[in-house]
Amino acid sequence: MHRLVLFDLDNTLVDRQSALSDAVTALCRSRTLSPGADHWLRTELADRATINDFARLRDTFGLDASAADLWQEYVDLMAATVTCRPDVLEGLARLRAAGWTIGIVTNGAGDIQRAKLNATGLADLVDGAAVSGDLEIRKPDLRLFELAASRCGVSLADGGWMVGDNAAGDIGGGHQAGLRTIWLRGRPWPDGLPDAHHVVDDVTDAIAILLNEME
């Protein structure tokens, strides 16, 4: 039987926050940036990062390096520091072995999200990925979910699941896409959104729910 599950990437399958912290520390050391620039980066990149942030960094702190060079170093540092826990990788492998089709639907720049998927080994465990930066559309836009499904060779019309930590983007978007949803609890739940079907503390709990669905 066909079963589709789409996962968010940042702070669902990988811990973006700790990778970000390590990458900013390393970048500031490598470029001998001031504590002010370090603080600025941690604030500005807290939710997302693009090359435009590094153009602003350059202007704000009068750096000589080009935005492209700074961005590339940041991408490389994130790829080097980000990890996917072994128990999460093992859980995904179990899902695949049980016949699940696994996709990634992620908001972010294409180059950095792909670098993370490759560096963590996730690229080998998923059937397809849709990255918002490639198309200038972001979750909760239905089209990004449709793209993820089609890259997995399946259709949203056949249903499936969405797992993520962002209430509006992942759970609201998943609901709009006709998927059942599992929310990784974190930030407060916003008013006016339909409830997730399940709420868990860790993505391995979500994987356990999906494996149970098979029985």
Ligand SMILES: [Mg+2]
């Ligand atoms: Mg997330």
